[in-house]
Amino acid sequence: MQKESRGTIMKVVPFxxxxxxxxxxxxELALRNTLPLLGIELVDIDGFTCCPDxxxxxxxxxxxxxxxxxxxxxxxEETDHMLITMCSGCVSTLKEAQFLLNEDLALKDEVNxxxxxxxxxxxGKVIIKHAxxxxxxxxxxxxxxxxxxxxxxxxxxxxxxxxHILKPSQIMHVDDADYPNILEDFITAMGAxxxxxxxxxxxxxxxxxxxxxxxxxxxxxFASIEKSGADCMGLICPTCFSSFDLGQIMISxxxxxxxNIPVIYLFQLLGLAQGLTxxxxxxxxxxxxxxxxxxxxNG
Amino acid sequence: xxxxxxxxxxxxxxxxxxxxxxxxxxxxxxxxxxxxxCPAARFEKEFNPRKILLKTLLGMEEELLGKDSxxxxxxxxxxxxxxxxxxxxxxxxxxxxxxxAVEKGTAPANLAKLSDNIAKTGMSVTVSSAVNRxxxxxxxxxxxxxxxxxxxxxxxxxxxxxxxxxxxx
Numbered sequence: 001m002q003k004e005s006r007g008t009i010m011k012v013v014p015f016x017x018x019x020x021x022x023x024x025x026x027x028e029l030a031l032r033n034t035l036p037l038l039g040i041e042l043v044d045i046d047g048f049t050c051c052p053d054x055x056x057x058x059x060x061x062x063x064x065x066x067x068x069x070x071x072x073x074x075x076x077e078e079t080d081h082m083l084i085t086m087c088s089g090c091v092s093t094l095k096e097a098q099f100l101l102n103e104d105l106a107l108k109d110e111v112n113x114x115x116x117x118x119x120x121x122x123x124g125k126v127i128i129k130h131a132x133x134x135x136x137x138x139x140x141x142x143x144x145x146x147x148x149x150x151x152x153x154x155x156x157x158x159x160x161x162x163x164h165i166l167k168p169s170q171i172m173h174v175d176d177a178d179y180p181n182i183l184e185d186f187i188t189a190m191g192a193x194x195x196x197x198x199x200x201x202x203x204x205x206x207x208x209x210x211x212x213x214x215x216x217x218x219x220x221x222f223a224s225i226e227k228s229g230a231d232c233m234g235l236i237c238p239t240c241f242s243s244f245d246l247g248q249i250m251i252s253x254x255x256x257x258x259x260n261i262p263v264i265y266l267f268q269l270l271g272l273a274q275g276l277t278x279x280x281x282x283x284x285x286x287x288x289x290x291x292x293x294x295x296x297x298n299g
Numbered sequence: 300x301x302x303x304x305x306x307x308x309x310x311x312x313x314x315x316x317x318x319x320x321x322x323x324x325x326x327x328x329x330x331x332x333x334x335x336x337c338p339a340a341r342f343e344k345e346f347n348p349r350k351i352l353l354k355t356l357l358g359m360e361e362e363l364l365g366k367d368s369x370x371x372x373x374x375x376x377x378x379x380x381x382x383x384x385x386x387x388x389x390x391x392x393x394x395x396x397x398x399x400a401v402e403k404g405t406a407p408a409n410l411a412k413l414s415d416n417i418a419k420t421g422m423s424v425t426v427s428s429a430v431n432r433x434x435x436x437x438x439x440x441x442x443x444x445x446x447x448x449x450x451x452x453x454x455x456x457x458x459x460x461x462x463x464x465x466x467x468x
Binding site: 018019021022023025026028029032044046047048049050052053054055056057058059060061062063064066067068071092100107114115117118120163164167168169170177202203205206207208209210213214216217220282 | 320338342376394397398401409410413414417423430434437440445446453
């Protein structure tokens with residue numbers, strides 16, 4: 001019975017945000033090519049803007065941040081599908097906005113008064129999930145296993161969680177913030193080996209408005225991953241990605257240390273396991289080349 | 300045994316209470332759980348969320364909203380929110396302070412640069428011909444039109460809401 005239900009197509013509305021389609025379109029490519037192989041149909045709809053970004057835009061004016069997010073949620077509510085996000089920044093903004101609006105009905109009224117100007121209303125019924133969360137909870141990791149065509153046996157992946165998929169857990173409801181498993185289980189389902197390392201849940205530092213501090217934080221993470229001996233780093237946040245892919249070049253320039261750790265978005269890794277090519281998952285666009293891992297996979 | 304008199308600036312605290320997320324500063328009992336988990340505090344001694352909260356409790360407006368305020372070193376990781384036993388949501392208090400600094404005109408200049416795009420174009424990253432070319436090369440669909448008029452309409456400043464009353468004019 002369960003197998004039958006997993007055989008049907010599941011329709012979800014993707015919220016792409018800005019970072020993926022505009023800065024790292026290879027991630028969008030990986031998602032568009034891997035999710036259908038799991039039986040997920042992406043129903044693209046009109047009307048979204050930036051989520052908006054949970055750091056700078058929110059720091060400027062939280063009310064405007066909330067109204068913009070509520071408008072996006074109202075747009076999504078016009079369909080009956082689940083709203084899925086693939087970016088940790090978007091999932092943070094959209095889930096927190098929903099939490100605040102459901103927590104404070106006076107605030108919700110105030111926000112809806114603004115939305116009324118454009119004939120929209122946030123009702124509160126939309127279900128928001130991160131893509132990995134949706135795969136774990138609504139599809140089942142069995143579907144991931146069943147889609148695998150190529151063995152990733154022996155490939156070790158040092159996980160970087162990033163902050164916003166987990167914290168605050170009161171709002172995100174994804175996993176334990178200190179001892180999470182969701183990404184480990186996802187990677188295991190692909191057939192690779194998730195590697196624990198000391199700084200697995202340390203922030204990448206990108207949201208800090210200082211120049212030095214983020215570099216020190218990313219360097220601590222690189223050192224931790226290097227010590228783990230992993231073949232690559234696996235992550236799910238585009239903002240973290242910029243800290244680590246371009247970030248390694250910055251660290252090489254500023255501190256003279258070359259780590260050379262390939263940074264792979266987990267849906268790119270899934271694509272490789274599903275038998276997709278490097279080009280089909282956009283891995284060729286990364287600054288730190290993944291040649292060694294690819295050799296090991298193809299070897 | 301005379302000690303310096305501590306004067307609490309309640310006027311500032313009242314203002315903070317009215318900004319979204321600001322009210323929770325009242326719950327802080329200075330336990331330092333936030334400091335223990337804070338990555339910015341780990342790498343930068345200048346930054347200490349407990350001290351920021353103490354300054355809010357004392358109403359030290361100048362230190363919190365001045366040009367050299369430490370609030371801008373926060374990495375926005377939400378660890379303090381996760382850990383706080385008092386539901387202070389320290390990061391949200393810091394965001395409230397940032398909103399107040401913006402009103403006051405003391406926020407760092409690059410904050411505007413980092414967030415202007417959204418109100419102007421509806422996206423945080425600029426849509427350029429280079430972006431469109433890159434998408435085309437990867438075989439991705441054409442980007443959807445951003446409903447910027449709708450966004451402008453809901454972001455208009457005309458109405459003053461309770462959350463916006465952070466500065467007495």
